[in-house]
Amino acid sequence: MAMGLLFTSIPEALVLQVGELDTAKKVWEAIKGRHLGAERVREARLQTLMAEFDRLKMKETESIDDFVCKLSEITSNPAALGETIEESKVVKKFLKSLPRKKYIHLVASLEQLLDIKTTSFEDIIGRLKAYEERIKEEEEESPIEQNKLMYVNSEHQSQSGRNYNGDYKNRGRGRGYYGRGRGRGRMYQEFDISKITCFR
Known part of the structure; x- marks a missing residue:
């Protein structure tokens, strides 16, 4: 039996x-x-x-969605073996794994404002994704502003060059209509074109 x-x-x-x-x-x-x-x-x-x-660590070039997929896959595997990872532990691991240079200020704010032990994983993901979208908007606007700045600088330099070349015979190194120096009392002299140096 x-x-x-x-x-x-x-x-x-x-x-x-x-x-x-x-x-x-x-x-x-x-x-x-x-x-x-x-x-x-x-x-x-x-x-x-x-x-x-x-x-597990999130890479600098990795998106929030990609990293969440990796983290969710790893945390779901122990459940199939009868071991469940607490949600608060997953939340702490998620925040700890984010790149510090990019997310340190937001992580510090969330840790101060929220109770990490009771905050759901979905809530943290939503906040991080919203922050990620803001960063993308600023990065898309930055090249445009940088191009504007470079354009303004190039315009300023070209105008400065025109002023310098236009006034060269009066403000150069002292050679021109009035001899060798400024204010030395030299009389007006004819100048020899062969001795003029062209800087442009």
Whole structure:
């Protein structure tokens, strides 16, 4: 009767493996050994997943959506093995994994304003995605403003060059209509064109 109860409570594949055993004790020991082996495999797999969870970091070029997909996939795998990661732990990991240079100010604000232990993962994602969109808008506007600035600088330089060349014969290095220096009292002299240096 004990062997009959054991055979009805285990999968068919396992029944075929232990069906040749002649006592209920031997059947039980065989089932126990296989279960312990499966349990060790499960524990090893869980350790691997948790190590992967701890190492996960968001790249500078990665979007919030892409990183959330990675994080969600890693956190859902332990659930299939009977281990559930608390939502507050996922939220803390998410905020900790963000690039500090880009998100440090927002993360600091969220940690001060919200209770991270009770805030849902979806709420944090929504806030981060809204912030990401604002950053994209500013980055799209920055090249336009930079081009305007470069255009204004080039216009200013070209005008300065015209002024300098236009006034050269009066403000140059002192050679021109009035000899060698400024205000030295030299009389008006004719100048030799061959001695003029062209700077343009």
